[in-house]
Amino acid sequence: MEWRKCTLTNQWYLVGAKDIEMNNVKFDNCPFCPGGEYSNAYKIDEINNGNDHVVCIPNPQKSLIVEEKIKRVGIGFFDMMNNIGADEIIMETQHEHKPFSQFSEEHLALVFKMFARRIDDLKNDDRFRHVIAYRNQSEYTGSPFQHPFSRIMAFPMVPKIIDNELFEARKHFVRKDRCLFCDIIAEEIRTRVRIVVENKEFVAFCPYASRFPYEVWVAPVHHSSSFEKDMQGNILSKLAEIMSMLLPKVEKVASSYFLALHTSPNEKSAAFKNHQWETLQDDYHWHIEITPKYLFADYIERRSGYIANSVLPEKAAEEMRS
Numbered sequence: 061m062e063w064r065k066c067t068l069t070n071q072w073y074l075v076g077a078k079d080i081e082m083n084n085v086k087f088d089n090c091p092f093c094p095g096g097e098y099s100n101a102y103k104i105d106e107i108n109n110g111n112d113h114v115v116c117i118p119n120p121q122k123s124l125i126v127e128e129k130i131k132r133v134g135i136g137f138f139d140m141m142n143n144i145g146a147d148e149i150i151m152e153t154q155h156e157h158k159p160f161s162q163f164s165e166e167h168l169a170l171v172f173k174m175f176a177r178r179i180d181d182l183k184n185d186d187r188f189r190h191v192i193a194y195r196n197q198s199e200y201t202g203s204p205f206q207h208p209f210s211r212i213m214a215f216p217m218v219p220k221i222i223d224n225e226l227f228e229a230r231k232h233f234v235r236k237d238r239c240l241f242c243d244i245i246a247e248e249i250r251t252r253v254r255i256v257v258e259n260k261e262f263v264a265f266c267p268y269a270s271r272f273p274y275e276v277w278v279a280p281v282h283h284s285s286s287f288e289k290d291m292q293g294n295i296l297s298k299l300a301e302i303m304s305m306l307l308p309k310v311e312k313v314a315s316s317y318f319l320a321l322h323t324s325p326n327e328k329s330a331a332f333k334n335h336q337w338e339t340l341q342d343d344y345h346w347h348i349e350i351t352p353k354y355l356f357a358d359y360i361e362r363r364s365g366y367i368a369n370s371v372l373p374e375k376a377a378e379e380m381r382s
């Protein structure tokens with residue numbers, strides 16, 4: 061398998077990858093629970109607060125390799141890279157199978173602390189331009205992957221979705237000398253119609269132009285470009301607090317959803333040394349995007365570019381607030 065660049069979309073795809081969610085791997089018992097196949101895997105990192113135990117392991121079904129040097133090759137007209145990258149699984153509990161909304165605030169803080177530790181560590185590797193963290197909350201259908209886990213991945217390129225945000229944020233900053241996200245957040249706080257929950261440090265709102273019904277973004281009210289640098293003391297506990305207020309509201313309207321962390325690209329990467337992202341710390345603002353799964357809408361979007369959302373974000377926020 062390898063990274064191939066689509067010249068038309070300027071986007072890299074991993075071709076020949078393994079089944080990304082491991083849906084085709086069959087187990088008799090949960091592989092992450094004590095005694096399970098992956099329970100004794102090499103631990104990259106672990107955190108324990110006495111009650112809760114969060115462990116990071118290499119993804120046993122990974123498609124990316126961390127051990128090799130990066131090889132960039134021209135194949136005639138096309139661009140190719142070897143399958144460089146990091147793929148890690150965060151096992152969020154030791155043996156309990158429960159949805160994210162049922163985690164205590166302390167437990168949520170532990171999971172976010174692990175996100176920050178792994179992102180920070182992976183950003184020491186200058187081959188990686190970006191690190192993503194995501195969580196795929198599925199309905200509890202009896203699959204072996206009921207075990208609560210999230211995924212951390214590092215790539216030798218910035219994913220298109222982040223690249224687009226960086227481009228627009230920088231454009232806004234050049235024109236107005238202000239952070240685009242800070243402006244969006246100020247407007248949401250001024251109008252209040254799309255706010256779902258808030259606390260002293262964070263606000264959760266349905267974005268003005270939501271792609272999906274009940275889409276919610278969580279962002280710090282203070283300006284901060286990088287999640288992993290922001291996750292200290294009070295800020296970490298305030299994130300856990302707002303997530304513990306928000307998640308039951310999300311799970312009331314959607315039993316399965318996707319949670320993605322959007323943080324700044326790796327300032328230590330080779331691309332950054334070329335001053336590609338000079339004003340990054342001032343113009344980018346980390347946030348979490350929660351998108352309930354509407355597969356049909358997702359398929360249409362991917363195939364045609366037509367995005368249609370049947371629930372007004374103001375109505376979605378009102379329903380989730382109640």
Ligand SMILES: [Zn+2]
Nearest residue numbers: 090092093207
């Ligand atoms: Zn399990």
Ligand SMILES: [Zn+2]
Nearest residue numbers: 239242283345
């Ligand atoms: Zn900002």
Ligand SMILES: [Zn+2]
Nearest residue numbers: 225322347349
């Ligand atoms: Zn984003």
